[in-house]
Amino acid sequence: MIDIFVKLLKREIKLSIVNISIIISYSSFFLMSLLIFTFGIGPDIGKLNELYSPIIWLIMLFSIILISENFLMHDYRDGSLRELQYLGYSEELIIFSKTVVMFLILIIPHFFLIPVCSIFLNLNSIELVSLSINVILGSPSLILISIISNLLTIQVRQSKVLQFVIIMPFYIPLIIFTTASNPNDSSEFIDLNKFLILIGFFLIILPIALFSGKMILKEVNK
């Protein structure tokens, strides 16, 4: 089981490394969106600092939905998704390996993007660390949901808009908890509860996503 998973993981990593443009387009989209938010809200650094969490999370949400297509659509179009199933790889493993690789590939640009954002949004070191941990813990859930939305719309032609419509409601609880600020919270302490909630969310979403993903993959290849 683990051998098969490692094999799948290696395959996905190799494919993703070849498509280095994914990381570049993800980073560019992230920075461009930040720029647009700044223009929309205004250059007041205090206001931007107050709103940094929702800004970053909304940008992440949209960029993950948009980029997730690259991890699944190509495999579906060239038939390798179907081939993997015929070769006996379980659907859960296929989805899980894609999630892990997507997480690894998308987390790399964050080591550069989040410090840049912290300069633009005037974050202190505690806020920077807190945001980084938040991103690391919250993005797997975002990725899992986006993969499910992608699978649901993989056979639809105008899939992008539909993907946003059907999946947005599932992002709402996650966005509420990732962007919520505790009234007793200060920028001098890291909010541990938030991290625990994000881990909890991931543990809830993971089995639901794997189970529904398995059903969708079976339906896709019928």
Added chain:
Amino acid sequence: MIFKLANPNRFIRFSDRISPYLSYLFILLILYGLFLCFFKSPPDYLQGETVRIMYIHVPCAWFSLMFYSSIAICSFFSLIFKHTLADIISRALAPLGASLTLATLITGSIWGKPTWGTWWVWDARLTSELVLLFLYIGIIILSNSFENKTKGDKYAAILSLVGIVNLPIIKWSVDWWNTLHQPASISKFSSPSIDPSMLTPLIVMTFALLFFSLQVTLIRIKSEILQRKIDIIRSTELS
């Protein structure tokens, strides 16, 4: 009984038989309910006449949740037992559920203006009801996005099953969070905190809406079954 009705032809015969009775019951109950709402039910000591919106708002809200649960149950039957009629029922219920959710939001908004002083607040109950509307819209769009209806139904079934996590949030949001929306006045586990003079019209209106919804659902199911039959005939003629 349920498995007997799972046959589409038998279901059409059954629906033809009960449809007139549902219509009669609906007309009787809605007339009686409206009479009670406008002439027998007293105005609220605090909210005045605006409380009468409750007789539309509350049944719509109950059925918006009930229809989603029904869709989820049908989706379960569709995915596990692969039954076409379950898909057809889900397809028939989704627009009705979406309309009732929209009606809940609109009537709630109209009720909210004089009582809370605002059309909308980002309160847990209101927001979760809005999320429910988006879920309904997602299911409707997804099921209609495929040329092959069966495929669309299956995807919509998966989506509706995943979306069921929203139902407990809507139901208990008023208990879990401090919301502007009041907690439930009618509960299974305790006696209702609403006066009988208001409870009676509310129950009558709820049954009126139930019979109306059943009637509309039966019509939609019947037309969907007939549409599928036409599609099959057309496709066999073409091939």
